[in-house]
Structures are given as structure tokens and as C-alpha cells.
Amino acid sequence: MGGYSNRLLEVNNLRTSFFITEGEVKAVDGISYYIDKEEIVAIVGESGCGKSVSQMSIIQLIQSPPGKILGGEAIFEGRDLLKLNSSEIRRVRGAEIAFIFQEPMTALNPVITVGKQLSKDIRTHKKVSRKEAWNIATEALKAVKIPDPEKRMKNYPFEMSGGMRQRVMIANAVACNANLIIADEPTTALDVTTQAQVMELLVSIVKEYKTSLIVVTHNLGLVTRYADRIYVMYAGRIVESGTCKEIMKNPSHPYTLGLLKSVPKLDSDVDEKLIPITGAPPTLLNAPDTCAFLPRCPYASEICRCNSKPELHKINGGNHLIACYRDIARLKNEHDY
Amino acid sequence: MFYYISKKLFVSLITLFIISLFAFSLMHLLPGDPVINVLGEGATDEDIAYWRSYYNLDQPILKQYVLWVRNFIKGDMGVSLMYEEDVSETLARRLPVTLAVGIPICIVSIFFGILFGVITAVKRGTWIDQVLTTMANIGIASPLFWFAIMLILIFGMQLNILPFRGFVAPSENFVEYLKSIALPVAAGSLGFVAVITRQTRSNMLEVLNQDYIRTARANGLSEVSILFTEALKNALIPIITIMGMQIRIIVGGSIIIEQVFSIPGIGSWLIRAITNRDYWIVQACVLVISIVTVFSNLLVDILYGFIDPRIRKKWR
Structure with a gap:
């Protein structure tokens, strides 16, 4: 498994910026990721970290102006999606890559019946x-x-x-036989009781129709149950990636660790406190060249302050990658974080 | 739906009833006796008595109203004292003229208003948006009579390519008809093209930012299809209100246009009647204009339901 022939989508060094009057907002700052056939991959991060923008970029759904895809490639079944012209990319949208959006309440046209909307997309x-x-x-x-x-x-x-509408969105992906479903916060706007149902449905559809699924979410808890691999994004970059198991067992970027600590777990002690990540996500406008997590990082040291952004590199052998100068696994035992 | 429409119809009829009271009161509220007004101070008592009884003015006032309404419904709107013309007959002759100018105004302004509105919304920020938006602002700001006079000066008198006086019936000579209404229609539609353009532009901009437009794009629909089937239907809902006003303008707004371009329609007739205190014509015109207004409002209410299912579902 995992051979190149099995690769469905490979994104390399994707960069998307928004040019507003105040300057350039680097929403997606050189990210690379891939997804294999029949795989479920999660992209996790806070609001505004560029996770949605990165997904919209690969089917050229960024509104321009102010947005602009500055570089990179998105190889989907042998062709670069970023190089397709507008009518070619239209044939990919919906047909091969289906999108499910966060807001089911507003994602469907209010004055057209569900049946007509679905049939129109099919036709x-x-x-x-x-x-x-x-x-x-x-x-x-x-x-x-x-x-x-x-x-x-x-x-x-x-x-x-809301749950019903989100099912309609999923039905749209089913009806058009998409190879890849990208679900952008598919359950965020739903009631907690419906969230699990919709997520279970999405996953069962993916298994049944042998499609692949990218889930974009800020909810690590949601992801761990279903995803094969996880990419953690922060400030327009991927800061940690690896298999779901590996990251859950051995979170190595301070941000991933912070995310895990701030989410309640069913099996934890009742009196175990949730620890929020202090500070606010950085503005992506004219950001400094140092590590974007630096101002909020409890492990920050001289090496972080003096060097430019750390690149992704392998740790622990395998496919576990982090973009951090510090070896958290070792430091974790010293700090009571 | 039947319930909804009959409810609206009932409200419309009440409105018409109140307007008819106003129209009827005209003759009695304004100073001076309407008959003496027309016949002059030197009229003989016999003449005055004859005309008073002809118009039922010697009857109790409530009975006068009932008789007036009954005759009106029967199509008898009385005889104008001043010109001794049958009001219903003249109305039947003049109303088609007004419609022959007003309906083209309506079609032209809705067509170009929506077209320009969509163009400016899609091309927002570009030169074409700026040119059209500026023109729309000028169109809203410039008074109708001034624009009409400018059109006459330029196209009628300087270039001498279009007639600017009178009216040719389409049944007589269709080409001449089109020529004769060209300037009146241009003058009459300017303001409404401008209003509809601006309204369509802002509605379209709002709708194009909605999530379901993004969904449509993500589903691979073409931009043209998104604009005209997904977006326009949503953007149209507020525009219909303006179109409702537009229909009313066909009759009500004809006054200035017909006066400036010497068109023998209802508008110019009404002006003449008002200056001559020819109450019977004024009453007839007021009622016709308000009937059109009331029913265009009714039409708008029904149209809302056809465009917006959320309103239609409430009809039940």
C-alpha cells in the first residue's frame, strides 16, 4: 500500500495569498500534502489558519481579487489542477472532487427545490x-x-x-460519483447529536463508494476516530503530520500538544483541567519570519527566536514530520505542561 | 394560494372603495358649484337646473355616490360639460395611447435595468461598472422634464432624426409608431433604468457572496448559469417591488411625458381637465390610475410568491 500508483492527490508547495489594502495575507504559505485512494485524511487547525483556503485553492475556488494562487502544484490523477483553465477545472469540480461546506443552512439555494439543485448538478x-x-x-x-x-x-x-441539508450535500457528492470528497468543517454548524450521525454517514459513504475523504476541521476529537492520517496546520503552514495513531500517541509539535490538551477526553479523570492555548492566532498580514507559534509557545527558546521558520522534518524515523526546532518528546517530561 | 390571493384582492377592493370616496368628494369639497363653474355666471337658471339634474347633483349626497359608482361600473362616466364629450368614450380612445407608450417604457426599463445591474455587479470596480454606475446616478438625479427637453433639443431639433410631437397608432403604421414613441420612451425609462440598475447591482453583489453561489461553483456550474439561474432569482425578489411601482408609472407617470411630447393620452387629458375644472374627467382619470396602481400592487404580491417559495408556503 502507499505506492505512487495509489496516490489520488498530491499537493506540493501550495501558496495562496490575499492582497488587501493593508498588504499581503499569506493564507497558505507553502504547504505539501497527499491523499491516497480510499484514504481518510484530516487537516486540523484553528479558524483562519488557512486550512479551508488550501482546499478551495486546489479547485481554483479562490475569489480573485483579492485572492491569488501564487505557486505550487496539485497533481490529481496525473494532471496539475492549478494549471487547468476555467472550463477544464469546472469539469473537475463536483464531478471528480466534491465539496461539502460548513454551513448547510446557507449552502443550498433557498429558492430552488433540493431535487432541482441535485439534478442540475448531475446534468x-x-x-x-x-x-x-x-x-x-x-x-x-x-x-x-x-x-x-x-x-x-x-x-x-x-x-x-441542518443535518438533513448536510445529507443533501453528501448526496450531491454521491450522485456525481466523485473520487475525492473534501468536507470543510462538515459538522461544525450542526447540533452535537447530529454531528456524529453525519460524520458516520460520511465515512460509511466513503467506504461504500471507495472514494477518498479530506476532512477539514478544528475538532481533533472528531478526527481521531475516523482519519488515517492527520495534518496539523498553523498560520498557513503544516506544522505536524503523520498517522493518526502516531500523532495521538506522540504529539511532537507544541501546537498539536496544546490542541490535544484543550479538548476534553472521555477516558480522562474528572478533575483533570483543560489547558487552553494562551494568546491569539497570529495575524497572517506581514508576519515576521520567525516561527509563527513562537509568541504562544511554552517551549520557545533562543534557537526559535534567532532562526527563520522551521521546515518540516522527519522525527522518529517513519512518516512523522514536524516543523519545530525543539524536541518536545524529551522536553515534555521536564516541563509540567 | 387561492386564500392568499382572495385576501389580497379583498384588501385591494377596500383600497379602491376609499379612493373612490376621495374621487367622488372632489366635486363637493372644492369651492364653487361645478355646473356654474363651467357654464359661467351668465347661465340661465333653467340650464343650471337641467345639468344639475343630469349629473344627479340635486339628489342627496349618499345617493349621488351610489349612482356615480353604479354608472361607473356600467361604463358610463358621464359627459364632460366643457367639451360635451362622453368621458368613457374618450377614455377608451386615450387609454390605449397611454399604454402604447407606457408598456414599452416598462419593458425597456426592466430589461436594461436588470441587464446593466448584472453587468455592473459582475464587473464591479472595472471601468464599465464605473461608467454605468455614474450614468445611473445621473439618471436618478436628472428631472424627467429636463431630460425630455434635452432629448427633443438634440434628437428632434438639432439632428432632426426623430419626431418629438404627436403619436402614431401602431395599427396605422408600425414603423412610424416606433419612431413616435422613441423619444418619450427614452425619456420615461431613464429614471427607472437607473433605479433598477442600482438595485439589481447591490442585490446581485449581495447574492453573489452567498454560500450557495460558492456551492454552485464548487459543483462545476458555469458562471453564466450561476448568474442567470442561481443568483438572479434570488436577487429579483427586492427588484420586483420596484417593478410594481413601474407598472403604476405607465398610467400615473404619463402626465409629464405626454405633456412634453404632445401625446394624446390620459396624462395630457388629465392636465387639461384639471385646468378646466372638468371634474368628471378628473374623477375618471383618478379612478383609472388608482385601479392600475392597486392591481399592480396585487400583481407584485402574487409575483413574490412565484419567485420566493418561502413566501408561497405561507399562503396556505
Whole structure:
């Protein structure tokens, strides 16, 4: 497993900036990642760390101006998505790479029925009649376990609950047979009770249809149950990556550690305190060249302050990478963090 | 839906009833006897009595109103004292003229208003947006009569390419008809093209930033399809209100245009009637204009429902 032939998407050194009146905001500052076929990968980070922008960039969904993809490549099934022209990338969007957005309440057009929206998307990519498209869409609603799909097809989005709408978005991905589903905070806007359902559904769809899934989230707890590998992003860069198991067992970047400490765990002691990461995420506008986590880092030392941003490098042999000058695994035992 | 429309219809009828009271009161509230006003001080008592009884002015006031409404519904709007013309007949002759100018104004301003609005929204910040937005601001700021006079000066008198007086019926000569309404339509639609352009632009900008537009893009829909099927339908909802006003303007707003371009429609007729205190014509015109207004509002309410399912669902 893991051979190149199995690779679905490989992003190299992607850089996306927003040019606003105050200057350049480096939202995505040279990130590289990959996803294999039938794999589930999570991209984790705080709001504004560039995780959504990086995903929108690969299908050229960045609004320009003010956004601009400055460089890098996104090799998807042998071609560079960033080099496709507007009509070529349109054939990829929805058909091969399906997006599921954070806000199910606003992600569907309020004045068009669910059935019409789904059929239209299907007819954009497949040469089928209206009736066939309608049937495919109904089947897709059935696949995402929406009860009474024939009736629901004629509903408007405002007649559905948030969880239901998110299922419709997933149905869209199913109906178009996408190879890769990118879910951008798919459960953040939902009730806690529906979150698990939607996530379970998404994962079962991925397994059933043999697609791949990139989950973008700030919720590490959500990710650990489903993801094969994790990328942790901070201030437009990847600061740690590795298999889910490895990162959970051995978090090595201070930021990852901070994230884990600030999320409650079911198996922890009742009186164990949650430790928030102090300070605020840095502004990405005209940021200094030092490590972006430096002002909030409890392990910061002279080497961090004197050098430019640390590059990703392998630790512990395998596929575990971090961008940090300090060896946290060793320091963890000394500090009571 | 039937319930919703009948409710709206009922409200419209009440509005019409109140307006009819106002229109009827005109004759009685303004100083001077309407008959003596027209016949002059030297009229004989016999003449005055004859006309007073002809117009039921000798009846109790409530009965006068009932008779007036009944005749109006039957299509008998009385006879103008001044010109001894049958008001209904003249109305039937003049109303089509007003519509023949007003409907093109309506179509032209909605078409160009939405077109320019979409263009300026999509090309926001570019020179084409700036040119069109500036023109829209000028269009909103310049008074109708001034713009009409400018059009007459330039196209009618200097360049001498378009007629600027009178009206040719489309049934008579369609090409001449188009020529005769060219300047009035240009003058009449300017303000509304401007208003609709600005409204469409701001609505489109708002809608194009919505999440569902991003979803549509992420699903690979083309920009044209996104604009005209996904976005415009949402942007249209507030624009319909303005269009409702527009329909009213076909009749109500014709006054200045018809006066400036000497078009024998309702507007110029109304002005003449007001200066002559020809109450029967004024009453007829006021009622016709308000009927059009009330029903255009009704039409807008129904259109809302067709465009916006959230409103339609409330109809039940």
C-alpha cells in the first residue's frame, strides 16, 4: 500500500495569498500534502489558519481579487489542477472532487427545490435526461438515508433541518460519483447529536463508494476516530503530520500538544483541567519570519527566536514530520505542561 | 394560494372603495358649484337646473355616490360639460395611447435595468461598472422634464432624426409608431433604468457572496448559469417591488411625458381637465390610475410568491 500508483492527490508547495489594502495575507504559505485512494485524511487547525483556503485553492475556488494562487502544484490523477483553465477545472469540480461546506443552512439555494439543485448538478457533468437525473438524485438521497426521498426531492432547503441539508450535500457528492470528497468543517454548524450521525454517514459513504475523504476541521476529537492520517496546520503552514495513531500517541509539535490538551477526553479523570492555548492566532498580514507559534509557545527558546521558520522534518524515523526546532518528546517530561 | 390571493384582492377592493370616496368628494369639497363653474355666471337658471339634474347633483349626497359608482361600473362616466364629450368614450380612445407608450417604457426599463445591474455587479470596480454606475446616478438625479427637453433639443431639433410631437397608432403604421414613441420612451425609462440598475447591482453583489453561489461553483456550474439561474432569482425578489411601482408609472407617470411630447393620452387629458375644472374627467382619470396602481400592487404580491417559495408556503 502507499505506492505512487495509489496516490489520488498530491499537493506540493501550495501558496495562496490575499492582497488587501493593508498588504499581503499569506493564507497558505507553502504547504505539501497527499491523499491516497480510499484514504481518510484530516487537516486540523484553528479558524483562519488557512486550512479551508488550501482546499478551495486546489479547485481554483479562490475569489480573485483579492485572492491569488501564487505557486505550487496539485497533481490529481496525473494532471496539475492549478494549471487547468476555467472550463477544464469546472469539469473537475463536483464531478471528480466534491465539496461539502460548513454551513448547510446557507449552502443550498433557498429558492430552488433540493431535487432541482441535485439534478442540475448531475446534468452539468453527465449526459442524462432530466428524468434520469431526477432518478439518480432520488437514489442518492436514499443512499444518504434521507427518509421518504421522493417527497424530499420536492422540498425547499428551508423545509429541512441542518443535518438533513448536510445529507443533501453528501448526496450531491454521491450522485456525481466523485473520487475525492473534501468536507470543510462538515459538522461544525450542526447540533452535537447530529454531528456524529453525519460524520458516520460520511465515512460509511466513503467506504461504500471507495472514494477518498479530506476532512477539514478544528475538532481533533472528531478526527481521531475516523482519519488515517492527520495534518496539523498553523498560520498557513503544516506544522505536524503523520498517522493518526502516531500523532495521538506522540504529539511532537507544541501546537498539536496544546490542541490535544484543550479538548476534553472521555477516558480522562474528572478533575483533570483543560489547558487552553494562551494568546491569539497570529495575524497572517506581514508576519515576521520567525516561527509563527513562537509568541504562544511554552517551549520557545533562543534557537526559535534567532532562526527563520522551521521546515518540516522527519522525527522518529517513519512518516512523522514536524516543523519545530525543539524536541518536545524529551522536553515534555521536564516541563509540567 | 387561492386564500392568499382572495385576501389580497379583498384588501385591494377596500383600497379602491376609499379612493373612490376621495374621487367622488372632489366635486363637493372644492369651492364653487361645478355646473356654474363651467357654464359661467351668465347661465340661465333653467340650464343650471337641467345639468344639475343630469349629473344627479340635486339628489342627496349618499345617493349621488351610489349612482356615480353604479354608472361607473356600467361604463358610463358621464359627459364632460366643457367639451360635451362622453368621458368613457374618450377614455377608451386615450387609454390605449397611454399604454402604447407606457408598456414599452416598462419593458425597456426592466430589461436594461436588470441587464446593466448584472453587468455592473459582475464587473464591479472595472471601468464599465464605473461608467454605468455614474450614468445611473445621473439618471436618478436628472428631472424627467429636463431630460425630455434635452432629448427633443438634440434628437428632434438639432439632428432632426426623430419626431418629438404627436403619436402614431401602431395599427396605422408600425414603423412610424416606433419612431413616435422613441423619444418619450427614452425619456420615461431613464429614471427607472437607473433605479433598477442600482438595485439589481447591490442585490446581485449581495447574492453573489452567498454560500450557495460558492456551492454552485464548487459543483462545476458555469458562471453564466450561476448568474442567470442561481443568483438572479434570488436577487429579483427586492427588484420586483420596484417593478410594481413601474407598472403604476405607465398610467400615473404619463402626465409629464405626454405633456412634453404632445401625446394624446390620459396624462395630457388629465392636465387639461384639471385646468378646466372638468371634474368628471378628473374623477375618471383618478379612478383609472388608482385601479392600475392597486392591481399592480396585487400583481407584485402574487409575483413574490412565484419567485420566493418561502413566501408561497405561507399562503396556505
